Amino acid sequence: SQQGEEDPQALSIQEGENATMNCSYKTSINNLQWYRQNSGRGLVHLILIRSNEREKHSGRLRVTLDTSKKSSSLLITASRAADTASYFCATDADSNSGYALNFGKGTSLLVTP
């Protein structure tokens, strides 16, 4: 079942600008992960944030988690054309899927030169 919902569905920005994507989820989680998918390719893990963490950084990526609002955000700073991809959040909330992740529908990011 799809637990996370990303917002916006699509985002278009120019190189050098910051891109912010949001993810909301419905039930309690232990961890939340963000993945990136280039068109027609597999997903690549970007960052994992645990429920007891509020913020995490990795290079130009900044992820926040607000468990009281059941939401997370992914910020990409100083975006580049190569950042063009779809970005998905995934949670480990318990479901019929047991040990697998629940993915949202993704945010499609377009970065133009």
Add this chain to the structure above:
Amino acid sequence: DGGITQSPKYLFRKEGQNVTLSCEQNLNHDAMYWYRQDPGQGLRLIYYSQIVNDFQKGDIAEGYSVSREKKESFPLTVTSAQKNPTAFYLCASSIDRAGEETQYFGPGTRLLVL
């Protein structure tokens, strides 16, 4: 060169035909997963396996079957019972529980119906 591979990249299925998608990993991961992705959609779980000789149905298992005879391999068969099989299929693996570990994805197989 460690990783997870899927083959073929493109697969065509005729009406009433069963087809098998291959997924192999040399990461020594215990857990493996199959997801289906439709255009503009997220990933939906078909089957997962936490250990050799064990697998569990995901959210959309009907019309699919799997086996896990070896740790490295988790093939997915799309049977004739799956009436709308056209989709992008992704295989993934993780060391252990996906919620606590990163999932590593293969490059995907695109299945098309003739």
